[in-house]
Amino acid sequence: MSIKGKAYIAGAFEHPTRKATNISVAQLHAECAKGALADAGLSLKDVDGYFCAGDAPGLSGPMTMSDYMGLRPRHIDSTDAGGSSYLVHVSHAAQAIAMGKCNVALITLAGRPRSEGHSGTKPRVVGANFPDAPFESPYGPVTVNLYAMAAMRHMHQFGTTSEQLAWIKVAASHHAQHNPLAMLRDVVTVEDVVGSPMVADPLHRLDCCVVSDGGGALIVVRPEIARSLKRPLVKVIGAGEAPKGQRGGEVDLTYTGAAWSGPAAFSEAGVTPSDIKYASIYDSFTITVLLQLEDLGFCKKGEGGKFVSDGNLISGSGRLPFNTDGGGLCNNHPANRGGMTKIIECVRQLRGEAHPRVQVKNCDVALAQGIGGLLSTRHNSATLIMERE
């Protein structure tokens, strides 16, 4: 059994807002759903599967948002794996479709961390009964220093430099200049990045993603339905998911769960990294991209710094065009969860609907990769491979 070819992404929508001062989170979810359904050419009545994660408001996401939107799904899934959730949802939707549990799956994400004043330098919310929190919260873990420690170790072990990490931001900024909705549209240089204020050694302000409001939604359907619609066919061919934590104290920050989710996805898809024409790589921080590229096998472990340098990730000139919408580093990071927008840009690339200045020629196979949670302490990796038919 495999999900290869069992489902297609028929609709995708990215909310245009970056600051939703006067829109509620529930409304954002619903607007994203409406946009994705319109993109697919389907209606609310067609939806019989609903997928959402921890950003969906209410008593529980599926209950509250089904009620709010007037859905009556016969299959629900609220798997929460942080920012990687939506990659997992596409895979789970394909599984549900293959098992006959639904025909048209809706996946939504939305949030307003910018309006609510969130930032990566504030302590993460710790709920009751977290088994790890009593041994971690006194030490001031915030999002950025938990990613910074992985960067510091990588530099120590492999000689990776701040300038090499900066190239990841530079490439994203080259793409963002063509996206009128991107929060940061100015092209930046390596010097700009390493000259920006140090937030948590060795990560500078420009090594960090933006904080934005917004959201997105996807429609995943069974093959017969996809073929009946008037949209280019984007087929799901492989997926993997893998949480990684501190491994009982055997801490190794040189690799991520992508070292496990990547091979699973490539094996299911029957492709290799050299077949990937475009990659959306979750870019909460520059180091996040570098580690995932290594773990997915785009280069050898430890050689990510060299791989990303000199514009190698820039569409049109580099070997592996990435995040052509500007990514989380420049475009948006709705709900502090970047997995959804990673899939949406893959769909644009595979359909040939990316901005002409960043559209990859003959883009037939694309990969979306996400890391949810906190890189050093515990995270989930999800990999999704799609093909244009």
Add this chain to the structure above:
Amino acid sequence: MATPYQDRIIKAPALNIGDEIYYDAASQGRLLVKQCADCKKYHHYPRALCPFCFSDKTEWKEAKGTGTIYTYSVTRRAGPDVYTIAYVTLDEGVSMLTNIVDCDHDAIRIGQKVKVVFKPAEGGMAIPMFAPA
């Protein structure tokens, strides 16, 4: 460059059932680590069941209190004070999340030998941290 160390305000953690033993020992100046009676492996953070063999026979052991910095990050823009978060690999072999204290933040290096010290949280609870050995 030098960034001198300054004590910061530490919020006392809310404990789960079973965690008191660890923090009671800390208040007496002792760092505990869990060891499995079956597979003999140490683990951290402490659990009732061994995360390596799933045995329910895990025991508190007093750690030597010495270790090596595995990685760190001088956190410069998260609150009023600069502080250094780190993973320290104890001589027992497990790594723990902690802070490096009582030294110039800019002089901290991976591989540096450190020893445990205890810093008070609000309300007086003792929190294990590490200073250069």
